[in-house]
Every structure is written in C-alpha cells, then in structure tokens.
Amino acid sequence: MSHAVKIASVEGLAGLTIGRLAHELRMSKSGLFAHFRSKQRLELATIDRASEILADEVLVPGKAAREGIERLWSLCDLWIKHIERHVFRGAYFFTGAFFESAGRQGPVPNRVTKVVSEWFGTLKDSVQAAQKRDEIKLDADAERISYQLDGLLVGAYWAHLQGGREAFREARSAILRLLASVATEELPSGAFGSLSAWRKFLERRDQ
Amino acid sequence: MSHAVKIASVEGLAGLTIGRLAHELRMSKSGLFAHFRSKQRLELATIDRASEILADEVLVPGKAAREGIERLWSLCDLWIKHIERHVFRGAYFFTGAFFESAGRQGPVPNRVTKVVSEWFGTLKDSVQAAQKRDEIKLDADAERISYQLDGLLVGAYWAHLQGGREAFREARSAILRLLASVATEELPSGAFGSLSAWRKFLERRDQ
Numbered sequence: 001m002s003h004a005v006k007i008a009s010v011e012g013l014a015g016l017t018i019g020r021l022a023h024e025l026r027m028s029k030s031g032l033f034a035h036f037r038s039k040q041r042l043e044l045a046t047i048d049r050a051s052e053i054l055a056d057e058v059l060v061p062g063k064a065a066r067e068g069i070e071r072l073w074s075l076c077d078l079w080i081k082h083i084e085r086h087v088f089r090g091a092y093f094f095t096g097a098f099f100e101s102a103g104r105q106g107p108v109p110n111r112v113t114k115v116v117s118e119w120f121g122t123l124k125d126s127v128q129a130a131q132k133r134d135e136i137k138l139d140a141d142a143e144r145i146s147y148q149l150d151g152l153l154v155g156a157y158w159a160h161l162q163g164g165r166e167a168f169r170e171a172r173s174a175i176l177r178l179l180a181s182v183a184t185e186e187l188p189s190g191a192f193g194s195l196s197a198w199r200k201f202l203e204r205r206d207q
Numbered sequence: 208m209s210h211a212v213k214i215a216s217v218e219g220l221a222g223l224t225i226g227r228l229a230h231e232l233r234m235s236k237s238g239l240f241a242h243f244r245s246k247q248r249l250e251l252a253t254i255d256r257a258s259e260i261l262a263d264e265v266l267v268p269g270k271a272a273r274e275g276i277e278r279l280w281s282l283c284d285l286w287i288k289h290i291e292r293h294v295f296r297g298a299y300f301f302t303g304a305f306f307e308s309a310g311r312q313g314p315v316p317n318r319v320t321k322v323v324s325e326w327f328g329t330l331k332d333s334v335q336a337a338q339k340r341d342e343i344k345l346d347a348d349a350e351r352i353s354y355q356l357d358g359l360l361v362g363a364y365w366a367h368l369q370g371g372r373e374a375f376r377e378a379r380s381a382i383l384r385l386l387a388s389v390a391t392e393e394l395p396s397g398a399f400g401s402l403s404a405w406r407k408f409l410e411r412r413d414q
Contacts, residue, residue: 012307014221091309095365099303100219102368103296120369147371151378154365155358158302161309162327164354171358 001049010090050093072126208256217297257300279333347389
C-alpha cells in the first residue's frame with residue numbers, strides 16, 4: 001500500500017487508479033483488480049495505510065510523552081516534524097484530502113473526515129488531561145484551545161507551501177505562546193518564552 | 208462555467224468530467240467536447256472562472272477600501288465572508304485545490320498555484336502600502352505579516368470545517384491583534400481591541 005499512498009499523497013485519490021498502481025508495481029492490472037475489486041476499495045485501503053503512517057509518526061510517539069501540557073506540545077511538534085521530514089511526499093494527506101472531503105458524503109470522504117476528527121480528538125483529550133493534572137486552567141475551553149492549535153498547524157503548512165521559510169519556527173513560537181496563556185501557575189510562564197527555554201524547562205524537570 | 212465551478216468546488220477537479228457537466232447542463236457530450244476539446248481545457252477554464260468569482264467577492268471589493276491597514280483588514284474580512292456566505296459550494300477552491308497542487312507540475316496545478324500566489328501578493332502589497340502610509344511600522348517584515356494573516360485565514364477555515372463554531376470570530380480577533388502589534392503610533396492601539404472598537408475607529412476617522 002506504500003506505493004498507493006505515495007501516488008495519492010501527491011496527486012490525490014483521484015489520481016490513484018488500479019491501472020496506474022499496477023504500472024508502478026509492475027503487476028498485472030487484472031491481478032490487482034482481483035485483490036481490490038473496485039477503485040473505492042483501493043481508495044479506502046490507501047486512506048487506512050496513510051492513517052497508520054500518521055499514527056506511527058505523530059500519535060504513537062506523541063503518546064510516549066508525559067501526559068499533560070508536555071504531551072500536547074509533543075503532538076503539535078511531531079505534527080510539524082512529519083511535514084518537515086516529508087513523511088508524505090505531497091500535501092494531500094490529510095490537509096488536501098480533508099478540504100476536498102468536507103461537505104461530501106460517502107465512504108471515502110467519511111473515512112478521510114474520520115482520520116482528521118480522530119487527530120482533533122487526540123488534541124482535545126490531551127488538553128483535558130492537562131487540565132486534570134492542573135497544568136492548564138480549568139476554566140479554559142479545551143475545544144477552543146484544540147481548534148486554535150490545529151488552526152496554527154494547518155495555517156503554518158499553508159504558509160510553508162507558499163514559500164514561507166519561517167512558517168514552522170513561527171508556528172512553534174505561536175503554539176508556545178498559546179500554551180503559556182492557558183497554563184496554570186504550576187508551569188512557569190517564563191518557560192514558554194521560546195522553544196529553547198521550554199526545552200530547558202522540560203530537561204530540568206526531568207532530571 | 209458556473210456549473211463546472213459548482214461541481215469542482217465540492218468534488219475537486221478530478222470529479223469534473225465533460226460527461227458529468229453535459230449531464231448537469233442537459234447538453235450533448237459531443238457538443239461540450241467540441242467546445243473544450245479536452246478535460247484539461249475544461250479544468251483550466253473552471254479554475255479561471257473560480258478565480259474570477261474570488262476576485263469579484265474578495266479582491267475587487269477589498270480594493271474599494273482606503274489603501275493602508277484598512278484595506279488589509281478589509282481583504283481579510285472579505286476572505287472570511289466569502290466562506291461564511293458559501294460563495295463556493297464546497298471547500299475545494301482554493302484551499303483543497305492548492306494543497307492538492309503543491310509540489311506538482313503541469314498546466315492545472317500551475318494555474319491553481321498562480322491564483323493562490325496572486326492572493327498572497329495582494330496581501331503583501333497591502334502591507335507594504337500600509338507601511339508607505341506610515342500605518343504599519345517600517346521595520347516590520349511585510350512578507351512575514353502576510354504569511355501570518357494568510358495562515359490565520361486558512362487555519363480558521365480548517366477549524367470551521369471541523370465544527371469550530373467560533374473559528375471565524377476568533378480569526379477576526381487574532382487578525383486585529385496581529386495588526387495592532389505592527390501598527391504605528393498613527394493608529395491608536397485601542398482601536399484594535401475588538402471588532403466593534405475597530406469599526407468605531409474607522410467610522411470616526413471617516414467622518
């Protein structure tokens with residue numbers, strides 16, 4: 001499925017056909033058709049594989065971080081890293097795919113929307129866990145914080161694709177400023193002054 | 208071309224075929240094919256029509272505003288309004304289209320990228336014009352401000368599509384905060400405190 005993900009991540013699911021994939025894999029079209037049986041099944045399998053890659057690169061390592069504001073930061077940082085490291089060759093999974101799927105019904109757009117919703121749910125769960133640990137103020141709106149974080153990530157990706165060289169550095173700073181604005185006294189606001197200051201704070205605490 | 212824009216704005220350019228358009232328009236497929244001659248020409252004509260709609264709804268009314276920080280605000284506000292008013296039925300033009308086109312070569316992705324770059328250029332020109340009028344600090348980086356504004360807009364659209372009901376209100380506040388942070392003493396920072404305060408400021412000045 002990695003080949004299918006590579007094709008679709010650049011050209012979209014529309015550019016992915018059984019014939020095209022057979023050509024890339026040097027397999028017979030009839031053999032691949034016997035396996036997938038329809039373009040829609042091929043598309044769904046490709047979305048599932050892309051979703052697994054996203055989980056491996058962002059969600060799983062993010063959950064390795066200490067629960068609380070640290071995990072929230074780690075998830076955002078790993079999301080940016082998966083773009084910086086070109087985990088997907090193009091910009092389709094899952095930004096282009098989600099904009100294309102929004103407002104549509106059907107197995108394919110529903111599956112794309114589900115992946116993006118799960119990512120949003122992970123962010124929101126992390127905000128709420130940070131509130132339970134008294135690291136984010138209880139009167140802060142977890143959903144609103146999650147939308148703001150997610151918007152910062154996607155907006156930075158957009159700016160980066162347009163040529164903004166500082167887009168990811170600025171996004172990381174903006175995320176730290178947002179986290180600082182909702183953090184409790186438990187976390188020193190000075191720690192969020194910059195990325196390096198935040199890293200130093202985490203290192204010191206872990207010693 | 209409006210029918211073609213409607214189809215593509217929901218389903219992407221991949222979902223737009225001459226056969227599909229002929230069916231929607233109750234025209235003969237051969238007649239439409241004689242007109243467009245290829246799917247690529249149909250796609251290019253559809254992008255051009257979508258680009259004209261964007262110009263009519265955002266760029267032209269934006270340029271009616273007084274040059275300077277006021278026009279910059281107006282462009283951002285009109286961009287949000289064109290989403291709120293569902294000018295395009297779906298989310299493809301031009302967010303999905305741009306994420307899908309990024310990193311690809313060819314007449315169709317190049318045309319999409321050109322439309323998005325022109326929008327970015329309009330934002331940047333407006334920042335620079337505001338600097339010439341001494342409304343935005345001369346030492347502020349016009350390109351960086353433009354990327355930040357553009358990122359806020361696209362990030363808000365993303366959050367809105369995910370269900371964030373306050374996404375556009377928050378985006379407008381964030382844009383005003385950003386403008387306040389780069390405005391000169393010429394513009395009272397209090398004016399940017401909220402949307403209504405900013406509107407009052409503009410009304411007073413225009414009296």
